[in-house]
Amino acid sequence: MSIKLIALDMDGTLLNRQKLVSEENASAIKRAMDKGIYVTIATGRMPASAVYFAKQLNMNCPVISCNGGVVKDLNTGKSIYEAHFPKDTITKLISICYQKNWYIRWYIGDTIYIRYVDMDMFLAYKTTKGLNIVEVGDEFEKYTENVTQLVVCDLNGNIQKIQDELSNIFKDKIGLQQNTEYTMDITLPNINKAVGLSKLAQYLQIDKSEIMACGDGDNDLAMIEYAGLGVAMGNAIDDVKNIAQFITKDCDENGIAYVIDKFI
Template structure:
């Protein structure tokens, strides 16, 4: 195994525990890796603003792969270095499909999340609870009509998301969305669906970032747990999957680490990087 120079990590159910926090031990391990010159890169379905401040402000965390690879952000120079976005026409098509089901709808555009009032004030109807409830409440811009909002500014649409209270309906929608050739469909949380451009995924984003930094993929480690991490695990030279991760991802892993409640990311970094 080559010396690891970059570690990309999913957040929810990977780096973060069930309370959306990290332990003191994990924080110290991340700091030690950074001090040794290793790049620590959040690779998340979230917009940059929704990455916890204690990660965003960690000295040495400069780059972030956001919205499942739709946008790569360089915090050091406050600039975007790569995008892979949805067209307005594709978003309209997906919204039309979602309208036929009981699910929430939101879009991520230019680093912000947007959600209609009819969903924003009834999150509990879609089993959006606990820390995720707070994240959405504090990171979404409330609008009356997404279609009208998109019509005014149709560019920079990074991702769409829907939450379901009925998993059978989620499965049905997933199957229908998979027939839309312009999109890629993944999930990060048990009751959500995430929609990106067909060529957009964390693996694509990670490959572009590594190329930008002149780091070969053989020197990249990636950590994840869910379907939206699959392409990243495949692309990285060394793929780490959490014990709490989905089985199909574990089959592709170079190493299955401890769970997100047991500092699994820190354990893998200590074992293979430090």
């Protein structure tokens, strides 16, 4: 199998539990790129966070963010693919979250919009510097154009309840994915990391059989099934391990370096 593109989830995959890239993983990524292989990030995070880590690693192709809803060129900052919510869906979603006092943030380009600042709701972003966060208060309606993703946060164990309620209200108008015990991503229906990865593969003129995709969570399932070589982290959920062709080491044991050295 000839791998030409490696796609890496961030949290629990490329990043360890301290939300950092180990020296071993960084060195392995460089070795792969030195062999002419493209390496990208495929994350549920916002574009700015994906770009931040990709630039630290000098990655050599566009990166995938918002669970496949955005594919952005690192050099120009322009999107080669971007999916936007209808304005009426966004307005209704945010209104419901405001009414129920659910903490919600949403992304337009590289900006995070929130009702009020609570950094306890940004635990995954603690190692990303320079985020552009805009506090809008109750005047949110002028910030509802070109939204790529929303995230509901709850620290009291209510995420599943919130997901069930939103699913019942919006049905097939939105996609819902729990990536942590305290956050839920809201995407357009039928958007997932496989969609973003297929757009990138088309852009790079690479067949899916030439892609290695690595991940650990439910939002990685689609791209691991899509790629020619699907890799589950040692810390991955069982659903990911069950469909992967290879299980590498834990994210705290340099699992990305291990799988790159094995197959590249």
